[in-house]
């Protein structure tokens with residue numbers, strides 16, 4: 001950054017504040033170094049709706065459960081999204097830049113970067129267009145459609161929110177206007193935007209959210225570390241159609257349907273009894289919308305180790321879930337028959353469309369469920 005500042009002649013560096021421990025530590029260090037160099041360094045509240053220290057319980061603590069958090073913020077004044085500055089002074093001479101193509105980032109893949117590029121919509125304009133299309137065409141049915149695996153029923157805004165290409169405030173106000181216009185799904189949409197804030201609230205107040213079991217009694221659980229079953233899970237080769245379809249979807253698009261995140265996560269942490277951190281790390285690698293707080297909160301929720309988590313004994317049955325949320329099998333068909341997956345994966349996986357998937361699940365549903373519940377009972381007995 002120092003080089004860039006010198007090359008551009010910038011006198012001020014500004015950014016949006018972030019709330020996860022390592023992001024805060026890095027930004028503090030950067031701010032100090034820039035100020036030490038005599039530059040102005042300023043950070044702003046723009047990444048979330050409510051900065052984590054501004055939301056308190058009646059006793060002055062932080063929220064550990066979503067519903068009271070939502071109730072405490074839903075009627076707050078969110079403030080309007082700031083307008084863009086009318087002019088930003090450009091450097092007299094732009095610094096020389098490498099050509100990204102020269103970095104050959106997709107070297108280890110067949111055509112992976114090109115495959116994923118078809119699915120991402122980056123940049124502020126794309127984000128605004130996405131929000132506009134969602135509000136105009138999909139928000140009415142959002143509450144029901146958001147769970148249907150084969151339906152494009154959600155906003156798709158997570159990647160844009162992650163990179164700050166659109167602000168949570170803009171989404172909030174669009175949702176509020178939709179509510180005033182009587183759009184049925186608007187309230188659910190606002191609640192989801194606040195789930196994102198809740199993740200950052202938790203990560204700020206309990207930094208261990210992203211690195212350790214949030215509930216320490218889970219430290220005694222015999223999670224398996226990374227293992228060959230987890231590798232089969234990553235490669236979409238578990239023998240369970242819906243799980244494999246979802247693991248292929250994420251490899252091709254850089255995204256995964258929210259319901260599919262829950263059920264692939266459940267299969268990994270419960271049936272395969274693998275530590276949620278293994279899945280959390282994989283999602284960090286492959287998700288374009290990767291957000292450290294939402295990802296860790298999602299994984300700890302699925303695993304049962306997080307605040308406000310789904311109880312461990314409530315083990316998703318991926319097949320029942322698929323029957324419910326992908327009745328006609330369109331989601332499974334689409335991703336299991338996708339040739340793009342084989343284009344996108346690393347060559348070292350040595351998979352091609354002719355490679356067979358296991359004909360039965362690597363860990364059967366009832367066998368995995370019994371094993372997980374037994375380990376859970378023993379954890380509590382021990």
Ligand SMILES: Cc1cc2nc3c(=O)[nH]c(=O)nc-3n(C[C@H](O)[C@H](O)[C@H](O)COP(=O)(O)OP(=O)(O)OC[C@H]3O[C@@H](n4cnc5c(N)ncnc54)[C@H](O)[C@@H]3O)c2cc1C
Pocket residue numbers: 146154155156157158159161162192193194195196197199256257258259261262265283287289290291292294295296298299302
């Ligand atoms: C195991 C697991 C891992 C996850 N990892 C991430 C991640 O790395 N990055 C990420 O942005 N989301 C993550 N989520 C949350 C959720 O799956 C995605 O935000 C959602 O699928 C994004 O699609 P969308 O933008 O169409 O969402 P929409 O349904 O349109 O929702 C609107 C916005 O609300 C927010 N939101 C919705 N659901 C959640 C949620 N459960 N938690 C937090 N925020 C939410 C997102 O910012 C989203 O863009 C994870 C969930 C699970 C279960």
